[in-house]
Amino acid sequence: MKRVKRNSGIALLVSIAFSTTISCSSDNTIEEKDPKEYKSNVTKVLEYAPAFGQFVNKLPLYEEGDTVESMRIKAEKALQNNTVITLGGFGGYVVFGFDHTIANVPGKRDFRILGNAFANNAEPGVILVAYDANKNGIPDVDEWFEIAGSEHEKGRVKAKYKIVYYKPAKALDDSQEEIEQYIRWEDNLGNNGWKKKNKFHHQSYYPQWVKTEVLRFEGTLLPTNAINEDETESGWQLKPFAWGYADNYPNRQEGSTIDIDWAVDQNGNKVNLPGIDFIKVYTGLNQEAGWLGETSTEVGGAIDLHIENKN
Template sequence: MKKYAFLLLPLLAAACNSDEQITTTRIAEPVARIVEYTPAPGQFINERNALSGFAGEDTPQAACAYAQRRLNEGAYVSLGGWGGYIVAAFAAPVPATGDYELYVAGNQMTTSSEPGVVYVAQDTDGDGSPAGETWYELKGSEFAAADRNYRITYRRPSADGDPVAWTAVDGEGATSAGEIGRIGEHTQAYYPAWVDAAELTFRGTRLPNNIAEGEVDDQGRPVTAWIAQPFAWGYADNYSSIDRQGAANRFRIEDAVTADGSPANLTQIDFIRVQTGINDWRTRIGELSTEVCAIGCYRTVTTAE
């Protein structure tokens, strides 16, 4: 497993009974393995080109291997439309420090943020799997305005070239419907090829729409501005001025909350999940899919020299 130097914090001290110097260094450590990759349908899913990098993956295991290879290369992994997600495991528990302990790198730009919600879990039964564990959302700046009980179902189209229809139910029980339509040169099937089920349902937190307001067409879709605005902090693939460092957004375990929004007070975590957070069907640019280029944690390493 590769480890990358991130931020050097030298603390030099003479050993008690030798001339050794103790150096403490903070490193960025990538996740050890991809546990699950289940994107929602989207314009980059299954796309066999150098940009998206798919090669006909048709099993969940092959999809995980694809995602792992892409992250190893620093290439993006698209999570598709709202709800699509990736789950990863750390090599060892990541302790809570009160500082930034986690990071997720994306491909955000000043005019394009596609925020993803981050969740964490502990390996309470010690079996190395997040199955059956409780997931805790990391609270971000839009927490109060978000719908934390959103549900969406995508239906496999009868033909690969057809749009992917979806229906959703929000936290108040109101329903909505739409489709992920065909976008330009993205002509492949949008529904994940390794998902056998005819319907794909996701649950989680839906963030507020972030496309800039402006002139709209007769369906209420913006036509003069395609600025996907960033949120203040707390989300992946988000051009934040607070938690972004380069391409990475940084996260604190202390921001984890329970289902009712109370602090989770976690002392450490073992797993991380990133999930597309926007479902803005007003746009003509396709789904606002969270892209992930790296996932990892920060650790403090002490060496004697």
């Protein structure tokens, strides 16, 4: 830094004013410190584990030889570019994070979950959030809290719902025909049955990179939202819930935004989080809607509203 004469008051004030934004390098040249610029969108995917579904192995695309890790990377690239990935049927999930903590601003909604919902075509997903309190860079089990949306508030959800999907025979996977009894399933409420393979999507609906013979998921089950308006095949509609879920409203509507203050603990008590570092979204419905097939939440990223507004 240039030396300032003792009797130069103006120069001294100028030097002090700039002292918070400049520094001296090892060769005594002046460098300006740029403030950290954070991305408003998702920067990393930690886990991607879809259930069965008609868009599984397509969004993102599975290729021979793909593994859990390579599919995670594909999901990460998709969300970074706001391209939708499918979570499949109930329980299928994705966990992602940001390059900063999304602040919990009192009285304001804090982030937006992107999906592909449109009018009367909502496929709601349950949202969990985590604040990295110990700063270890991962969402620990005790750091997750569930966003309690409108159906939680009405007492219309079932907690600790469990479901199992069984891998179909390869002959069924390779079939190009519609199959009524395709993937067998059962849950902890005594229900069981078959998931259908429709005439529109012929690839396997079971994630091909998963080597196990069963898929197990647990979470909060949302009430059915499928309605057949006129009892014809084309009359199926998927009604949105009032607030608090992913892939529930079109991306530009307020219904796709979330307030961190809606987070609750396992007992349903509100928690006071200063912000969040990670989000988990999973499909919250176990239903079929005629020709529309299974209800599967799709995610296309998430936006920090406070940074988006500044930009």
